[in-house]
Amino acid sequence: MGAEIILETRDLTKEFAGFVAVNGVNLQVERGTIHALIGPNGAGKTTCFNLLTKFLNPTRGKIFYKGQDITAMQPADVARLGVVRSFQISAVFPHLTVLENVRVGLQRKRGGSFDFWRSRAVLDQFNARAMSLIEDVGLTGFANIPAVELPYGRKRALEIATTLALDPDMLLLDEPTAGMGHEDIDRIAELIKTVSADRTVLMVEHNLSVVSNLSHKITVLTRGRVLAEGDYETVSNNPQVREAYMGTGHA
Incomplete structure (x- = not known):
């Protein structure tokens, strides 16, 4: 029997005046895992987060939470279901x-x-x-x-x-360690590990050390599409992923 999928997207797409920010993303987040969404700047990570938490409406595609179609829901209704977002800028x-x-x-x-x-x-x-x-x-x-x-x-x-x-049953973290020094990064990473003990975490994170230490599964986005998916070893050894990160300081 396979793992339970708590959050799923099917052909999730968002266009802005002809620019495709998120392009046909099929995402499956397993219950009880820490799932990281990574990619170079402009990959569509934050737009994807905004779609999942209903701060943006998709151009097309569907979003399911615990098997329920939440595509047309308002942000507050999604939060009441147990999907809660922590923002990139401290709120x-x-x-x-x-x-x-x-x-x-x-x-x-x-x-x-x-x-x-x-x-x-x-x-x-x-x-x-x-x-x-x-x-x-x-x-x-x-x-x-x-x-x-x-x-x-x-x-x-x-x-x-x-x-x-x-x-929340599911916690969405938008760059939780952004702008931090090493001591704070270690403290917040340990905190994420602790709070994930009885819930699911989906996070956008630039710090690949944090990603490698915490994540059970990683989805790599580039130009709005899924480039690769798997554990850290799998994605870090993918030639296309390495090429996408070239020149960003993370290669």
């Missing part, structure tokens, strides 16, 4: 504390749109779960620090915590 409330940021994520999951106006006692019910998530991402000592004061790598960890507050 937290800068003047709220770490604890308050994670608590907002928990409020969203509960569906309490007006909890901002409720008593402190109502909001405090989320504190235990929020602190648990904060501990999971290594931010316990930062719980009462405003997000704006966090170092960049810690801010990305906070973003992952707020994403986890929505209790």
Whole structure:
């Protein structure tokens, strides 16, 4: 019996005024894996992510999540199904504390749109779960620090915590280690490995060291098409992949 496919695309295509950014992509992400989407600049990775999370609508093709056609759904509806995206640029409330940021994520999951106006006692019910998530991402000592004061790598960890507050089955990470130094990269890579223990992760990532250490399967895009697919050894030894990366500093 084969592995369960949690996310699938069929002939996924996106055109912008005659330019084909994503061209007939057939993607299958297996449940419980870390699946990396890589490729040189302009390969169509972020456009593909935007299609999967419904921030863009495809020109043609279909997207399925747990066998359900989600092609025509809105972003919020897809998120409610359990597909949650963490953005390339850190997306937290800068003047709220770490604890308050994670608590907002928990409020969203509960569906309490007006909890901002409720008593402190109502909001405090989320504190235990929020602190648990904060501990999971290594931010316990930062719980009462405003997000704006966090170092960049810690801010990305906070973003992952707020994403986890929505209790996703599938986590989409858009360049989670972008702009980081070695210490932060190692910390975030370890965090991704930890949070993937009971969920599926699809990530766009430029750092091939991170990709090689974390990914069970890799899809290589170039010019909007799938160039190669497989584990790191398979794709890294593919002559076409090596040629696509020539001159990008990753060959």
